[in-house]
Amino acid sequence: MGSGLTLGIETSCDETAAAVIKDGTEVLSNIVLSQIDIHQKYGGVVPEIASRHHIEAMFPVINEALAEAGVTLDDIEVIAVAYGPGLVGSLLVGVAAAKALAFATGIPLVGVNHIEGHIYANLLGGQEVKAPLVCLTVSGGHTDLLLIPRFGEYEILGRTRDDAAGEAFDKVARVLGLPYPGGPQIEKLAQGGNREAIFFPRGLLEKDNYDFSFSGLKTAALNFLNQAKQKGEEVHLPDFAASFQWAIIDVLTQKLMLAAEEHRVRQVVLSGGVAANGTFRNHVREEAGKRGMELLYPPVHLCTDNAAMIASAGYFSYLAGRRSDNALNAVANLRLGDY
Amino acid sequence: MYVLGIDTSTMTGGAALLKGEELVGESVLNIRTTHSERLLPALERLLADGGISVKDLNLVSVVTGPGSFTGLRIGVATAKGLSYALNVPAVGVTTLEGYGWQFQHFPGVVVALVDARREHVFWQAFQGGSPINEPAYDSLQAVLDWCRSEAQSEPLLFAGDGSVHYAEQVKASVPAALSLLRPSSVAHLGYRRFLAGEQSDAFALNPTYMRQTEAERKWKERA
C-alpha cells in the first residue's frame, strides 16, 4: 500500500502552485503564488515574464507545500503535473520540474489536463461526491459536457462547435461597453430584467445531441443591438441582458439535464468561470432538484487555478493506471480527451 | 564523484556524465525535437549505458544562459529538480564561460558569440580559459571593432552559434561542428568550480537571460 499522498504541480498561466493531498480528496497543503500584481501594469499576462517568475518560484513553492503538509518527497506516492492547456513557456517549467523530481526519486508521474483538474476541485471541499456523475465545464474557452463513469476516467458527451459560452458573454459585453470578463457584468445588468422580453435562438436543441453552438445566439444578440441603433430605438438593457443570459442558461441546463437523466447519475457538477453565475447555478439546482439530483460546484477558493485540483485528478488517473514517461511535453492547446 | 553536465541553451545540447575528471559518456543532438522531450530520455540512456544509478549523481552542472529563454528554463528546472530530489549541489555555468573553458588551450583570444538575432550577440572574450572582459550584449560590429582595437596583436578564435551564424563576417571561427558547446565542457567547468568551493541549489540557481523581456523594455521606454 502506498501512502496515498500526491504532490501536485501547476504552472499553466500566472500562478505558481504546488499542493499535497491525501487519497485524492484531503488537502494537506495548497500553496498558490499569484503573479497578478506583476502583470497588472502590462494590462494582461506577459508569457515571458510569467515563465521567468515560475522558474524562480517553483522550488520554494514545492518546498513549502511539502513542509506545510509535514511530509518529505520520500513520502509521496504520485507526482501529478498540469501539462496543458495553457501558456507553453509557463507549463514547461512545471513539467520539467515534475519530471526531474519523478526521475530522481522513481515516483510515478502523471500528466494532468488542467481543465480536468478544475472538475476534481469538487472533490476537495469535503462534500461527498460519487461517480458516476455528469459534469459541465463552462468558461471563456470551454463548453464541455462530460460523463465521469468512475474517478480517473471521463467520456466527452458533447462540446461546443463554435464559440464557448463564456466567449459569447464576453463579446456581447464588449459591444455593450462593459469590462472583461463579460459574464459577471451581464449577470449584474440582467438583474430586474425580464428574461422573456426578447426571444433569442437556441442552437442544436434537438434530442440525442449534446453538442453546443453559441455563434447563432451571439450574432442574433449583436444584430438586435445594431438594428435598434439604426432605427434609433432605445434598448431596455436589463431586459436585453436577462433574455440573452437566459438563452445561454436554458440551453446549457437542458443539455446537462438530458445527459444526467440518460446516464442516471445522482449528482451533476458545474466547473469553469461561468459556473460562478448565480442565476445559472440556481436554475441548475432547481432543475436537478426536480429530478432528485444534487448540484455540486467547487468551494470558491478552489475555483481559481491551484495544484490541489491537479493532484486530485492526477491521483485518480494514477489509480486508473495512467502513467507519463520522462519525455512528457507541455501542450499549449491540449483538449479534453487528448492524452 | 559523478558529475552531470546539462546544456539546453540552443537547438543542440544534451547531457554528459563525468566520473571525477573522466568522461563516462556524452549525448549531443542537433534536432528540432524540444529539450523537454529529449533531455531526460538522453540522461536515462547515459546512466543506463554507464551502469550508473541516478541516485549516484553527486553534482549537477547546468548552462544558465544566455540562449533560448525557454530552452534555458527546461535545463535549469531539470537541474533544480535533480538537485532538490537527490539533495546534491548544483552549479550554474554561462554559455560564454563554457566556450572559454572548452577552447582554453587556444594560444590567443577566444571570442565566444551567442547569437541574439538581428546582427546582435551576447559575447565575452577569454584567454587561457579566463575572461578578459565582462559578458555583454552588443551588435556584431561592436564586437569586431573591439577585436580590432583590443586584441589585434593576438591570434583570434571565434566560437559559439554566433560564430556559425555570422561566419562570413567573423572569418576566424572553428568549423561549425567543433563550435558547439559540449555538455562535457559544462560538466568539467562545473566540477572545477565545485572543487573551488562554489555551489548553488534548487532555490538559488536561476537562468542568466542577459536581457529584459520586450514588455519590460517597452514599459520602461514609456515611463
Ligand SMILES: [Zn+2]
Ligand atoms: Zn484554470
